[in-house]
Amino acid sequence: MAHRVRVWDLPTRLFHWLLAACVMGSLVTGFQGGSLIDWHARFGYAILALLLFRIVWGLVGGRWSRFASFIFAPRSVAAYLRGKAHPDHVVGHNPLGAGSVFAMLLVLLLQVASGLVNDDEISFQGPLYPFVGSKVSSLAHTFHSLGQWLVVALVVLHIAAILFYVVGKRQNLVRPMISGDKEMATAVPSSRDDLWSRLAALVVLAASAGVVTWMVRLGSASSS
Numbered sequence: 001m002a003h004r005v006r007v008w009d010l011p012t013r014l015f016h017w018l019l020a021a022c023v024m025g026s027l028v029t030g031f032q033g034g035s036l037i038d039w040h041a042r043f044g045y046a047i048l049a050l051l052l053f054r055i056v057w058g059l060v061g062g063r064w065s066r067f068a069s070f071i072f073a074p075r076s077v078a079a080y081l082r083g084k085a086h087p088d089h090v091v092g093h094n095p096l097g098a099g100s101v102f103a104m105l106l107v108l109l110l111q112v113a114s115g116l117v118n119d120d121e122i123s124f125q126g127p128l129y130p131f132v133g134s135k136v137s138s139l140a141h142t143f144h145s146l147g148q149w150l151v152v153a154l155v156v157l158h159i160a161a162i163l164f165y166v167v168g169k170r171q172n173l174v175r176p177m178i179s180g181d182k183e184m185a186t187a188v189p190s191s192r193d194d195l196w197s198r199l200a201a202l203v204v205l206a207a208s209a210g211v212v213t214w215m216v217r218l219g220s221a222s223s224s
Contacts, residue, residue, distance in 0.1 A: 002183045002184065002185065003183070003184045003185070003186065003187045003188070004181050004182075004183060004184075005091065005181060005182050005183075005184050005187075005188055005189075005190050006062075006180050006181055006190040006191050006193050007064045007091060007092055007176055007180065007181065007182045007190070007191060008062070008064065008065065008092075008176055008177055008180045008191065009061060009062035009065060009180065009191045009192065009193035009197060009198075009201075010180065010193055010198055010201075011053075011057060011061065011062075011065075011197070011198060011201030011202075011205075012057065012061060012062060012065040012191075013177055013178070013180055015050055015053060015054055015057070016177055017177075018046075018050060019047065019050050019051075019054075019108075022043050022046045022047045022050065023043075023047065023108070023151065023155065024155075025039070025043040026040060026043035026044055026047060027148065027151065027152065027155075029043060030148055031148070033123070034123070037123045037124045040124075041115070041124065041126075044112050044115045044116075045212050045216060047108060047112055048109075048112045048116075048212050049205070049208045049209045049211075049212045050208070051105060051108055051109055051112065052208035052211060052212070053201075053204050053205045053208040054105065055105075056204045056208070057201060057204060060200070060204075061191075061197075061201070062191025062192050062193055062197065063189055063190070063191045063192065064091060064092035064093075064191045065092075065191060069088070069092050069093075070092055070093040070095075070097075070098035070101070071098070072089075072095045072098060076089075076095060077095040077099075080094060080095045080096070081095075088188075090184075091182065091184065091188050096161070097161070097173075100154070100157070100158060100161065103154060104154050104158070107147065107150055107151060107154060108151065110143070110147060111143075111144065111147045111148070111150075111151060113140075114140040114141075114143045114144040114147065115140075115144055116128040116129075116215070116219075117129050117131070117132045117136060117137050117140045118137060118140045118141050118144050119134075119137045119138075119141065120141060126140075126219070127215060127216045127217075127218070127219025128215065128218075128219045129219065130219060131219070162174060180193065
């Protein structure tokens, strides 16, 4: 008997697709540069707000969106690679998917942080540039230029992994990220996804956006 389980709550699903759109927008505008550099910055600010939201939501969000549900011990990862998956591995993120999530979050955080203090000496100066020295800014600029390729690599790897699971393992990982539900062979707890949890997520997102807005204005006030 199949059991329908709410795995991904609505805030997590919206985060996923909004982050994907913003990352693609950031890459396109970043590679194009020129008159699109302002949009590159806007996408970067949006990505930072989303990342701050996800960090908080990883602590208080739905059961399978919490970091605690997909931080796996090395022994658990090794068992998964040997084909001895724990039941929790097939509900939310499996060990390989969890590694991909943490890698993406870390790289994007570093990329955004380097952009905040970056100065390309042509058309863009990050809002927090006035608070760092030219040496730090120069290192940030170098990292930011190289980091965009690392982001591209992670995006390609992410898409390749999805295709591998669809074609090779007959597991559609995209559908649950749209509907939120998975069909499980055994009953497992669902993630909370009701009106109050969604309102809480909205408050967290608003607070995250507020922090980013404050940072940007702080830099603008300092340079004026």
